[in-house]
Amino acid sequence: MISSSKIKSLDFYRKIPRDLTEASLSGAGLSIIAALSMMFLFGMELNDYLTVSTSTSVVVDKSSDGEFLRIEFNISFPALSCEFASVDVSDVLGTNRLNITKTIHKFSIDSHLNPTGSEFHAAPIPMVIKHGDDFDEALVEGSFPLTSANFDKYANNYQILVVNFYAPWCTWSTRLRPSWEKAAKIMRERYDPELDGRILLGKVDCTDQIELCRRHHVQGYPSIRIFRKGSDVRESHGHHDHESYYGDRDTDSLVTAMEVLVAPLHMESHRLALEKNSSNTTDNAKRPAPLAGGCRIEGFVRVKKVPGNLVISAHSTSHSFDASQMNMSHVISHLSFGKKISPRVMNELRRVIPYIGGSIDRLNGRAYISHVEDANANVTIEHYLQVVKTEVITRRASREYKLVEEYEYTAHSSLVHSINIPVAKFHFELSPMQVLVTENAKSFSHFITNVCAIIGGIFTVAGILDSILHNTLRIMKKVELGKNF
Template sequence: MGRIPSLKNFNAFPHAEDHLLKKTYSGAIVTIFGLIIMITLFVHELKFYLTTYTVHQMSVDLKRGETLPIHINMSFPSLPCEVLSVDAIDMSGKHEVDLHTNIWKLRLDKYGHIIGTEYLNDLVEKEHGTHDHDHDHEHKDDEQKKQEHTFNEDADKMVKSVKKAMENGEGCRVYGVLDVQRVAGNFHISVHGLNIFVAEKIFDGSSHVNVSHVIHDLSFGPKYPGLHNPLDDTTRILHDTSGTFKYYIKIVPTEYRYLSKQVLPTNQFSVTEYFVPKRATDRSSWPAVYFLYDLSPITVTIKEERRNFLHFITRLCAVLGGTFAMTGMLDRWMYRLIESVTKSKTRSVLR
C-alpha cells in the first residue's frame, strides 16, 4: 500500500486547484482573442477544402475521324466585307468539298459600328497553291480569258461600291465557326476571292492592300476554366506599308474533366507570329492573314479534384487544438504575471 500514492504521478487528468478555476478579465480577453483566431482558421481551412485543384496528365492522342472546330472573331478596319474571303486548306492540298461553314461578315463603319451583315457560305474546292493571284493560271477557257480583259456591268458596280466603301472608312468583322478535318492545314482571310483584274482595278496594285486586323477571339474548341488563348485581343495595325501576317499554331488536344465527371473535349494551342513585308518588286503575291496549324500527337487531360475529407478533419483538429493550447498557455502566463504584480504592490503598501 505504500507504493499506491506514487501512482498519482501517472494521472494524465489531474484536477485543477481552486485558484485555477477563477474567472478573470484577462482570461476573458484571451478567450475572445482565441475564438477569433479559431473562426478565422476554420473559415480558411473550409475554403481550402472546398476549392478544387487540377491535375494534368498526358497520353497519346487516339482520336480518329473527328472534326476540328475553329472559332473565328476578327475585325479588318481597312477592308470592306465585299473583298474579304475565307479560305481553308487541309494537308491534302484542296479545300474540303463538304466543308461545313458557319461564317458571318459584319459591315463596320469607320467608328466600328455594325451597318450590315452577310452570311458566308461560298467556300469552294480549289487547287492548293499560293493563292497569290498569279498572272499565269492554267486551265482557263476562252470565256475566262475574255473576262480578264473586259469588265461587265456587275464588275463595274462592284468596283465602284468597294471604292466608295473604302473612302468612307468601312471595315469588316468576320466571325463564326469552321469545321475542318483533324489534320494539318491552314485557313486565311484575304482578298484572294476577287478576280485578279477586279482586284487590280480596286486597289491599284497589291501593295495598297492593308490587312490590318484585330483578333478578338480565336480558339479551337470550347473554353474551360483557366484556359488562355494567346491570340485573343491581338491588334496588328499597319501604317504606310503592306504585307502578309502568318501565325504558326501548334494545337494540343485537351480533355477537361470536371469534378462531376463531365468531360469537355477541346484544344489549347501555342503560336509563333511572323510578318512578311510587301516588296515593290513582288507583284504576284497579295497580302493576307494566314493561320497555319498542326496537331500534337499528345493529348492533355486536366482533371478537377478536391482534397480528402479526412485530411480536412485532420487539419481542422490540428488547427483548433493548437490554437486552444496556445491560448491556454497565454492565459496562464498572464494570470501569473498579474498575480505577481498584484502581490508586489500589496507588500509595498503594507510596508
C-alpha cells in the same frame, strides 16, 4: 441493474464545484485571446476547405473528340471586298479546300468596320465563263473611255452607265476586250447616246486611273459595274453593295444583259436629259463614292488534327488581281479552336481555373494593319499558332467527371513581303501533348478533424499558460509576504 454511481465513474470530464474555483483577470484575458485565436484559425481552415485546389500534369494527347478540329473565327478586313473574299483550308496530308461557303458568312463593312447592310450574298457566278472572239487589231472601239475628269459627268447624264474596269496586263481583260467593244458598238447603234440617253458602255484603264478605281473599290480585273444615274450601289433587303455583272463575256451574252437593263426604262430625249443633268451636275459630282469596301468574315471550318493553314485571300477563277493594290489588313474579333464553351460550363471552368478567361483566345481584339501606299505593299500577314489541348477534370459529391476539353494557343505574327497576291494566313500546329488539370478532392472528415485539433489545441495551450501564469503570480506573492516578515 447498473447504478447511476457506477455510470458516473466513467465520466472523463469530472466537474469541480464552482465554490472551489477562482476567476482571475489573467485567466479572463487568456480566454478572450484563446477564443479569438480559435475563430481566426477556424476561418482559415474553412477558407482552405472551400478553395478549389488543382494539380496540373502534361500527358500524351489521347483525344476523345474525333479526328477533326473546329476553328471558329470572326475577322474584319477593311480593304477586302466580300465579292472576292475566299476562305481556304489546307494541311500536310494534302487536303486543299478552296472558297468554303457552307459554314461561312460575309458582311460588307466600311473602313471603320461598321456594317453597311445585312449578310452578303454574291450573285451566282458561272463555273466556266464563256468568252467571245480573239483579239483583233483592226477592232473598232465602241466603248467610251472614262477618266477621273469626266466620269461623274457621264455617270449622271445617262440612266445606265456600264463600265469595264480593266488592266491592260490582265489576261481576262484582254479576252473580254473584243466582245466588250463589239457589244458597246451594237448598243450605241441601237440606243444612240446623243438622242436616246438611256445607256452608255464605258471603260476605265485602272493602270492609268488608279485613284478612280480605288475610289470605286475595284479589286479584281475586269470588273463590270452598273451605274444607275450616277451610283452603282445596289440596295436589296437592307444590303448595300456595288452592282456588278458576273455573266458570260461573249458579245451575245453582253448585249442580252444590256437589253435587260434598258427594257424597263422610258426613253428620254437627249435635250431633256441634258437639261435635267446640267442643272444637277454640280451636286451630283460631289456625291461620295460608296463606303462599302471591306468585309467581315465569320463562321467556322473543320480541319484534321494535323499541321495546316487557314488562308483568307482574294480569289476568282475569272479575274486578275494587282498584288501592289491588295491590302490584307484585318482585325481579329474572335479566333478559337474546339467546340464553343457554353456560359454555364465557362462559369464552372472559372471556378476550377480562375485565370482561364483571358488565356484561351490570345488574338481576340488585335489589329494587323498594312498600307499599300508605302513600302508595306504586297504584304502577307502570317500568324503562327501552337495549339495545346487542355482537359479539365472536376470532382463533385465524391464523383469525378470530365468538365471540358478546350484548346489554348500561343501566337506569333509577322508581316512578310511577297511578289504573290497578299493573303492573311493562319498556320496552326497541334501539340502531341495535352495539359491535364485535375481538381483535388477535399475530405470533410479531415476538415472536422482539423477544426477539433484547433479548438482542443488552443484550449489546452491556453490552460497551460494560465496555470503557469497563476502559479508564478502566487509564488511572487509568497516571496513578497516573506520579505515583509
